[in-house]
Amino acid sequence: MTRSTFRRATVPSLFALAALTACVVNLNFTYAVTGQAVHAVETTNTINSAVAIDLTKQSDIQAHKANIQDLTIGSVDMTISAVQSDNTIATVTGTLVLRPDGGAADGSQDVLVGALTAFPITQGSSIHLLGTPALDAFALSTVKGTGLCSAFIKGSTTGGMTADFAVDLKLSLSMAYDAGL
Numbered sequence: 047m048t049r050s051t052f053r054r055a056t057v058p059s060l061f062a063l064a065a066l067t068a069c070v071v072n073l074n075f076t077y078a079v080t081g082q083a084v085h086a087v088e089t090t091n092t093i094n095s096a097v098a099i100d101l102t103k104q105s106d107i108q109a110h111k112a113n114i115q116d117l118t119i120g121s122v123d124m125t126i127s128a129v130q131s132d133n134t135i136a137t138v139t140g141t142l143v144l145r146p147d148g149g150a151a152d153g154s155q156d157v158l159v160g161a162l163t164a165f166p167i168t169q170g171s172s173i174h175l176l177g178t179p180a181l182d183a184f185a186l187s188t189v190k191g192t193g194l195c196s197a198f199i200k201g202s203t204t205g206g207m208t209a210d211f212a213v214d215l216k217l218s219l220s221m222a223y224d225a226g227l
Contacts, residue, residue: 069224069225069226070115070222070223070224070225071222071223071224071225072220072221072222073106073110073220073221073222073223074120074218074219074220074221075104075106075219075220075221076216076217076218076219077099077101077104077216077217077219078214078215078216078217079097079098079099079197079214079215079216080127080214081127081128081212081214082097082098082212082213082214082215083210083211083212084097084199084209084210084211084212084213085209085210086208086209087207087208087209088203088207088208088209089207090207091202091203091204091207092200092201092202092203093135093138093140093199093200093201093202093203093209094198094199094200095198095199095209096145096196096197096198097196097197097198097199097213097215098194098196099144099194099195099196099197099215099217100193100194101188101189101193101194101195102192102193102194106221107189107193107221108193110221110223111189111190113223113224113225113226114186114189114190114221114222114223115222115223115224116182116186116220116221116222117182117185117186117189117219117220117221117222118177118182118185118219118220118221119177119178119181119182119184119185119217119218119219120176120177120218120219120220121174121175121176121177121217121218122142122159122160122174122175122177122181122197122215122216122217122218123172123173123174123175123214123215123216123218124142124172124173124175124197124199124213124214124215125170125171125172125213125214125216126166126167126168126169126170126171126172126211126212126213127169127212127213127214128169128211128212129167129168129169129210129211129212130210130211132208132210133167133208133209133210133211134205134206134207134208135167135203135204135205135206135207135208135209135211136166136167136203136204136205137164137165137166137167137203137204137205138162138164138165138167138199138201138202138203139162139163139164139165139201139202139203139204140161140162140199140200140201140202141158141159141160141161141162141198141200141201142158142159142160142162142173142175142197142198142199142200143156143157143158143159143197143198143200144156144157144159144181144184144195144196144197144198145157145195145196145197145198146184146187146188146191146195147188147191147192147194147195147196148192149195149196153198153200156198157180157181157184158178158180159175159181159197160173160175160176162199162201164204167205167209167211177218185219197215199213
C-alpha cells in the first residue's frame with residue numbers, strides 16, 4: 047500500500063519537474079513601422095519600393111534573442127497613411143514581399159507576404175495579409191541574423207508614374223523562447 051501511494055505522489059511530481067526544466071514561454075506582440083515614405087518617379091507604370099524593417103528595435107526580441115525557438119508572423123497589415131499632392135498613382139496590382147538584409151536585388155530571395163489586387167493608393171486604404179510557414183521561417187532567420195529586412199511593394203500601377211505616399215506596416219508576431227527555468 048505504501049508503495050502504491052509513493053508512485054502516485056511521485057509521478058505528478060516528475061511531470062512537474064520535467065515541465066519546469068523545459069519551460070517555453072509564448073509571447074504575442076506587434077511590431078509597427080509607421081509613416082514610411084514611398085517616393086519614386088517611374089518611367090513605366092511599375093513600382094518597386096522598399097520599407098525598412100528593423101527588428102533589433104523590438105525589445106522582446108532582443109531580450110530573448112539567444113533563446114528564441116520559434117517566431118511566427120500571424121499577419122501583416124499595410125495601410126496608406128498619407129498621400130502627397132504630387133502622387134499620381136491610383137492603384138497597385140502586384141505583391142508585398144519581404145527581402146532579407148543584403149538580399150539579391152533581383153528578388154530571388156524575396157518571401158511573398160501577399161498579393162495586391164488593384165490596391166487603392168488613397169489615405170486609409172488597408173489590407174490584412176495572413177502569415178505563412180515561409181514567412182515564419184524568414185522571420186526566425188532574420189532575428190537569428192542581423193534583425194534587418196525590407197518589405198517591398200512591387201507591381202504595376204494605374205494612373206500616373208509618380209509615387210509619393212506613406213505606408214504603415216504592422217506585423218503581428220508570436221515568439222516562443224526557452225525561459226531557462
